[in-house]
Amino acid sequence: MNTIPYLSACTSILVGKRASLDGSIIIGRNEDAKSAWPKHLAVHPRQDQSTNLTFVSKDNGFTMPLPSIRYQYEATPEWTDKYGLFEEDGFNEYGVAMSATESTYANSTVLGFDPLVSNGIGEEAMVTVVLPYVKTAREGVRRLGHIVEKYGTSESNGILFADNDEAWYMETGSGHHWVAIRIPDDCYAVIANQMIIENIDFDNPDDFMWSTGIQDFVATNHLNPAMDGQFNFRNIFGTHSQSDTYYNTPRVWYGQKMFNPDIEQDPQSQSMPMLRTPAQKISIDDAKAFLSSHFQETVYDPIGTGSEADKHKFRPISLAKTQESHLLQLRPNLPKAIGNIHWLAMGVAAQSTYVPFFSGFTKVPAEYQVGAANYDPKSAYWIFKLVGVLLDPHYxxxxxxxxxxxxxxxxxxxxxxxxxxxxxxxxxxxxxxxxxxxxxxxxxxxxxxxxxxxxxxxxxxxxxxxxxxxxxxxxx
Missing domain, CATH: 1.10.287 (Helix Hairpins)
Incomplete structure (x- = not known):
């Protein structure tokens, strides 16, 4: 098991194609864990092995067989694989985008009936064992769902998938159960370390997917508190703790404030909806601005003019512990090699820059392949991080x-x-x-x-x- 704490506390965004300015589907996330923990960029070529391979996690020993054919895919692994790969995000050769994961938390009641599995699949393995083996976003959800049901999961997580047609958000809610929702084309979602998927329509498999037996599991163990019988995944599997109101919900509030400024909400509300139709179409630059934000133009901005108590009341979206921030943009009217863009900001998004990598690329700049825990002027991560370090004392x-x-x-x-x-x-x-x-x-x-x-x-x-x-x- 991991011998150092890897507390991933990310923020995510998904945008449907009719909610975006140019018809793109956009998914993205800040990967937050440690303030000096470099990331690399990698492109793994297509492989056709004569025999199947086996994946073994260095993090927790999770083990599973892999198909003999591995599609080309890109990823942003850690600088060391000692604690696991954490490949996190990228496209594969079929234009499937994946970002994993948004760390979430299941309540103790649910976990009492279906505990997490210590050697089940975790964040560090998800991109590696899923993205190179699927041809659509739906296939990605199904493959990961099958893995969770068969091997269990060691964590509760949210996972983002997209292709040229649709975007999906998937949540694992206990050791073996999960659900997923297709993001409506005219909607967006911003997510911050909470289970956020609401009512599941089991009569609509086009827009929802779920684990085998999840309805029976909830019914048998009397887990659904709803008086009206609706199956609200957030209420059944998620948490509603005081830490949510300071650490998580304010980030959702700020994102919805950016894209729906006329809607009045309390930043500590536990009832903000997952999905909204934006007041105006969202551009890729708007998505970057969200992932780079820190409560600007509110009293909660850590570098703003609010009181000291307000400035440190809520956890900002862009913060020092961001290792990298990414946006995966799918532009469906262009060839995949050119139309899909992996926007990658190394280090703190507010202080860095989102560099566009066209997903057909096969050659990674040398600076993006190096960088360890100590400063290295030849490392892309440290080139961008240095500016942030210099900026911080005199912002x-x-x-x-x-x-x-x-x-x-x-x-x-x-x-x-x-x-x-x-x-x-x-x-x-x-x-x-x-x-x-x-x-x-x-x-x-x-x-x-x-x-x-x-x-x-x-x-x-x-x-x-x-x-x-x-x-x-x-x-x-």
Whole structure:
């Protein structure tokens, strides 16, 4: 079992294609665990083995056979596999996107009847044993669901899937039971470490999926408190603790405040809905802004003007313990190699930049393949993290320079994407891969060069903030 605490406390977003500005399906998440725990970027090539393989977790010993054919997929693994892989997010060659996981918590009553399984599947293994073996988002839900039912799960989690047609959100609620919901095309969802799926319609398998026997399990053990007989997964399997009101629900409140500003809600409410239709269509930049947010323009902003009590009352969305933040954007009217974009921000999203990697890419920049627990100037994670470390002590004085660099990069990324889109249709499959590699490398190099220069600028500006300073009359 894991010998160090790996407290994943993420924030997620899913956006349906009619709720987005350009018809994209968008899923994404902040991977939050430790403030100095580097991530890498990897592309695993397609493999066709003569015999089936076996997966064995270094985290908890979870073991299962794998198919002989593994599809190409990308991922963001930890810098070390000592405690497990934690591959977390990416696309496969069939254009399936997966992000795993949003850590959630099941109540003790449910777990008393179906405990978590210590050597069952956990977060660290999910992407590795699911994403390379499915061709649609629905297949992803079914495969992971089958694994949970057969082997059990060691944790309660939320898992995001998408393809060019639909987005799904899945939750594991006990050792062997789970449900999943298709995100309606005109809706979005923001999720923050709570079970959030509400009423399950067992007569609608097009929009819901569930574990075998879950209705009998709940009925036999008298777990459903609903007077009207509805099967509300959140109420049956989830928690409603005081920690939820400070740690979790305020993040959902802020996301819904961003996308539905006219709706009045209490940030500590336990009854906010999972799904909403946004007041205006959500762009990829809006999704980035959500995952980069920290209660701006409210009294709860840790670097705002509220009281000290208010500034530290709630856990922000973007925070120091973010290892990486990602958005997986599926643009259905373009070839998958070009149309699907893996936006990856290493380190704290509010201080970093979302670099676009076109999902057909096969060549990972060298800087994204290195980086360990101590600072390494050749590591992409540490290149972006350094700017955050320099910014933190003097946020108000230095943040303008960081925001200016982020804005310039966002404009440049848009120009790179437009140039790729204009060329893509006339290219063969192999030429699309070459274009994806060239454009992804261009964006990554631009981002790293900009942040290296930004770090140098912040170091120079920081020299005058020393406490061993004195304002003297230069005429003396």
């Amino acid at each position: 108000l004085e230095l943040n303008d320079a960081v925001e200016a660099a982020q804005e310039e990069l966002a404009i440049s990324y848009r120009q790179i994407i437009l140039a790729v889109d204009q060329k893509a249709a006339a290219l063969s499959s192999s030429e699309q891969v070459d274009l994806a590699n060239a454009a992804s490398l261009k964006a990554a190099n631009l981002a790293m060069d900009t942040y290296r220069q930004l770090a140098a600028k912040l170091i120079a500006q920081s020299t005058d903030f020393s406490p061993l300073n004195y304002q003297q009359d230069l005429n003396l």
